[in-house]
Amino acid sequence: MHGANKAAFALVDCNNFYASCEKLFRPDLKYTPVVVLSNNDGCIVARSKEAKALGVKMGMPLFQAQAMIRQYGIVCFSSNYALYADLSNRVMTILEEEAPRLEVYSIDEAFLDLTGIEYVMDLLTFGKQLKAKVDKWTGITVGVGIAPTKTLAKLANEAAKRYPATGAVVDLMNPERQKRLLSLVDVSDVWGVGRRITERLRARGIRTALDLANANPRVIRSEFSVVLERTVQELNGVSCLDLELVRPTKQQIICSRSFGHRITEKQELREAIAKYTTRAAEKLRREKRLCRVVNVFIRTSPHAQGGRYGNALSVELPNPTDDTRDLLDVTEVLFCRLWRDGFRYMKGGVMLADFYEYGVYQQDLFRTNSMKTNSQALMKVVDRINHSGHGSVFFASQGVSPQWAMKRNHLSPAYTTKWEELPKVW
DNA sequence: TCTGGGGTCCTAGGACCC
DNA sequence: TCTGGGGTCCTAGGACCC
Numbered sequence: 009m010h011g012a013n014k015a016a017f018a019l020v021d022c023n024n025f026y027a028s029c030e031k032l033f034r035p036d037l038k039y040t041p042v043v044v045l046s047n048n049d050g051c052i053v054a055r056s057k058e059a060k061a062l063g064v065k066m067g068m069p070l071f072q073a074q075a076m077i078r079q080y081g082i083v084c085f086s087s088n089y090a091l092y093a094d095l096s097n098r099v100m101t102i103l104e105e106e107a108p109r110l111e112v113y114s115i116d117e118a119f120l121d122l123t124g125i126e127y128v129m130d131l132l133t134f135g136k137q138l139k140a141k142v143d144k145w146t147g148i149t150v151g152v153g154i155a156p157t158k159t160l161a162k163l164a165n166e167a168a169k170r171y172p173a174t175g176a177v178v179d180l181m182n183p184e185r186q187k188r189l190l191s192l193v194d195v196s197d198v199w200g201v202g203r204r205i206t207e208r209l210r211a212r213g214i215r216t217a218l219d220l221a222n223a224n225p226r227v228i229r230s231e232f233s234v235v236l237e238r239t240v241q242e243l244n245g246v247s248c249l250d251l252e253l254v255r256p257t258k259q260q261i262i263c264s265r266s267f268g269h270r271i272t273e274k275q276e277l278r279e280a281i282a283k284y285t286t287r288a289a290e291k292l293r294r295e296k297r298l299c300r301v302v303n304v305f306i307r308t309s310p311h312a313q314g315g316r317y318g319n320a321l322s323v324e325l326p327n328p329t330d331d332t333r334d335l336l337d338v339t340e341v342l343f344c345r346l347w348r349d350g351f352r353y354m355k356g357g358v359m360l361a362d363f364y365e366y367g368v369y370q371q372d373l374f375r376t377n378s379m380k381t382n383s384q385a386l387m388k389v390v391d392r393i394n395h396s397g398h399g400s401v402f403f404a405s406q407g408v409s410p411q412w413a414m415k416r417n418h419l420s421p422a423y424t425t426k427w428e429e430l431p432k433v434w
Numbered sequence: 435t436c437t438g439g440g441g442t443c444c445t446a447g448g449a450c451c452c
Numbered sequence: 453t454c455t456g457g458g459g460t461c462c463t464a465g466g467a468c469c470c
Binding site: 047 | 435436437438439440441442443444445
């Protein structure tokens with residue numbers, strides 16, 4: 009290859025991210041097993057190294073883990089997304105300084121484009137320096153996997169985690185090393201291969217990542233999908249997935265939550281739906297979009313012993329809007345049509361879809377413009393107050409002192425918003 | 435008693451059009 | 453005997469991810 013740089017990606021991933029965030033502010037828990045719970049303290053969604061070693065499983069319902077928690081003195085935290093988002097930003101900022109072309113893939117992971125860096129510095133050395141810098145400046149430890157494709161970078165990152173001798177940094181640019189690692193990895197550990205596809209692959213005798221890499225891409229395409237075909241190419245070092253540098257605008261916005269307790273009163277569920285509508289409208293305005301399709305759903309627990317009920321309704325608005333009041337009008341009507349007496353509701357939510365940019369939509373000629381007077385100015389004020397961290401302006405339909413609010417019995421304090429409480433490392 | 439939330443992409447099939 | 457064929461749009465559902 010003349011003139012063309014060989015593509016190189018790094019995947020940087022924070023170790024046990026939520027649990028690490030909590031521990032950062034609790035040095036007394038340094039060697040204590042810690043878990044972080046999902047909304048409503050329902051499931052375990054993150055585990056510290058110690059908790060993993062004790063056999064606490066990801067996604068385990070809290071009630072099933074209670075015995076272990078007592079037995080081993082595991083410390084539980086309710087999820088505190090404001091804290092995690094803040095620490096994530098710190099990590100991403102440092103990564104961006106070292107490798108400006110980066111894709112923030114999730115709250116605790118980023119892909120970096122390292123193409124060309126090999127001419128300046130050995131990639132393994134670069135990775136080690138990057139890790140050291142993030143560890144030192146944030147107190148969050150990361151693993152780094154480097155490879156010619158994103159899919160291989162993911163595997164390199166897994167290996168960095170699995171083999172302590174690597175110092176949590178693995179350079180998988182070399183094809184021989186790729187083959188050796190692929191032969192050791194179960195096919196289910198490949199990025200993009202989930203439970204279903206694993207089963208189907210196994211039925212065809214494809215068990216390791218190397219088996220999948222050696223499969224015929226055309227056959228994989230016809231028997232599975234173009235998605236899996238790309239995976240095969242990527243495992244062979246042919247890059248098919250580029251960095252997504254600019255976050256594509258959302259196609260839909262969902263606000264839903266399981267309730268802190270089962271809801272049987274219509275008014276209570278109505279308030280919850282209004283609250284989700286309000287939150288969805290905020291997200292919509294942050295995206296700088298108008299929406300045209302609104303969907304509301306409510307349901308009982310799928311595990312409910314008594315009657316089960318679940319239903320959803322959508323409506324298309326005459327004109328796209330981002331006005332909370334327009335959306336509340338609509339979700340209220342949909343909710344009333346969905347509601348049935350006599351069930352114990354567990355969950356409800358609001359979904360917005362069919363987005364438009366400001367001023368770029370076809371007016372409905374047979375209706376007057378439904379945008380309310382001064383709507384933009386008013387919504388801006390409401391958003392500003394709600395993001396100021398002091399109290400909130402809310403719409404009366406949300407109710408004043410909601411009974412349905414999330415259970416968060418183990419919430420950590422708002423560390424990162426109070427300067428005095430920041431740990432020394434910062 | 436108690437089981438997360440929020441997304442993405444792809445495909446198949448039906449409706450509709452010319 | 454033999455019922456057009458191809459394109460587009462939309463939706464539902466499946467599969468995956470963190």
